Amino acid sequence: MLFFALATLVSAASAATITVQVGANGTLAYNPTSVTAAQGDEIVFQFLAKNHTVTQSTFAAPCDIMTTPMAGIDSGFQFVAPNATQIPQYSFTVNNATTPLWFFCAQTGHCQKGMVFAVNAATTGAKTFSAFQTAAMGASANTSTAASGSAPSASGTAAPSGALMTRASVVGMLAVAAAGAFTLL
Numbered sequence: 455m456l457f458f459a460l461a462t463l464v465s466a467a468s469a470a471t472i473t474v475q476v477g478a479n480g481t482l483a484y485n486p487t488s489v490t491a492a493q494g495d496e497i498v499f500q501f502l503a504k505n506h507t508v509t510q511s512t513f514a515a516p517c518d519i520m521t522t523p524m525a526g527i528d529s530g531f532q533f534v535a536p537n538a539t540q541i542p543q544y545s546f547t548v549n550n551a552t553t554p555l556w557f558f559c560a561q562t563g564h565c566q567k568g569m570v571f572a573v574n575a576a577t578t579g580a581k582t583f584s585a586f587q588t589a590a591m592g593a594s595a596n597t598s599t600a601a602s603g604s605a606p607s608a609s610g611t612a613a614p615s616g617a618l619m620t621r622a623s624v625v626g627m628l629a630v631a632a633a634g635a636f637t638l639l
């Protein structure tokens with residue numbers, strides 16, 4: 455019990471921000487591809503090019519948006535013009551570090567090219583990031599999984615960094631919170 459209390463305290467005190475680049479240098483990739491996060495850590499996705507998404511799936515169906523036990527979180531398509539001077543950003547907070555979270559890009563064909571991402575994937579056994587990516591690359595193309603684009607427009611008015619952030623808790627077993635945020639960087 456004492457250990458639990460201390461662990462909770464430490465985890466709360468050390469909440470970190472983990473930045474993930476999406477499509478850097480024109481690649482169909484998240485960088486890094488897989489991260490380890492503690493409860494309370496915020497994962498921030500910076501969309502650097504093209505027209506990608508961060509969309510939650512399951513290990514079993516890497517290229518389909520999760521529908522059960524709850525709707526997966528979804529950044530929607532984030533288009534970045536070649537001459538863009540601002541980039542869209544999307545973030546969510548990890549509420550349960552012992553539940554692995556699986557993601558893919560919903561742009562046509564990107565998931566099948568290995569554009570997938572994981573939080574707290576196992577490092578050994580059947581459900582590693584590598585196994586997930588391999589499964590994604592063997593998944594049938596399925597354009598009906600395209601993200602719904604529920605996120606707000608990236609063309610925000612000039613505002614202090616973070617001021618446009620909204621946060622919507624996602625309830626249910628998966629225990630992640632989604633926040634669509636379009637910070638002008």
Ligand SMILES: *[C@@H]1O[C@H](CO)[C@@H](O)[C@H](O)[C@H]1NC(C)=O
Pocket residue numbers: 475478479481485
């Ligand atoms: C993008 O290119 C820059 C410059 O070559 C390099 O420093 C950076 O590591 C690259 N990033 C990725 C994700 O490939």
Ligand SMILES: *[C@@H]1O[C@H](CO)[C@@H](O)[C@H](O)[C@H]1NC(C)=O
Pocket residue numbers: 505531533561562600
């Ligand atoms: C981004 O991709 C989606 C899905 O392919 C498409 O519907 C949308 O028009 C694209 N956005 C832009 C600005 O090209």
Ligand SMILES: *[C@@H]1O[C@H](CO)[C@@H](O)[C@H](O)[C@H]1NC(C)=O
Pocket residue numbers: 518519594596598599
């Ligand atoms: C495509 O995705 C939808 C939504 O996840 C699913 O209902 C459908 O069965 C999938 N089709 C194929 C061919 O995988």
Ligand SMILES: *[C@@H]1O[C@H](CO)[C@@H](O)[C@H](O)[C@H]1NC(C)=O
Pocket residue numbers: 535537538539
């Ligand atoms: C980018 O290029 C498009 C098309 O030429 C133009 O309409 C837009 O104003 C440009 N945006 C910036 C930020 O330069």
Ligand SMILES: *[C@@H]1O[C@H](CO)[C@@H](O)[C@H](O)[C@H]1NC(C)=O
Pocket residue numbers: 550551552553627629
């Ligand atoms: C966290 O996830 C694990 C594994 O999925 C689950 O057993 C546990 O009940 C979850 N804890 C909370 C507080 O939701």
Ligand SMILES: [Cu+2]
Pocket residue numbers: 482505506507559560561564569
């Ligand atoms: Cu993509």
